Amino acid sequence: MDCAHCGERVKFQAKVRNRQVIANVYVNGVWDRVEHFHSGCYDLAGLPYGEIEGPLDIRKTARSA
Ligand SMILES: [Zn+2]
16 A cells, blocks of 8 residues: 555554555545555645544545546
């Protein structure tokens, strides 16, 4: 799983303060893919799927093409 922003690997490490964001991306209401971000990269990317609420956030997006 590579970070969708910086392209570096995102490791799942629940203890570490480096958080990750997992975003389920829907295109036209149909699941398309999962994107992973380092939490810092998610901020840098401009919160593409909304605000982060938890340490391991799973987002559903409703994007239209
Ligand atoms: Zn990253």
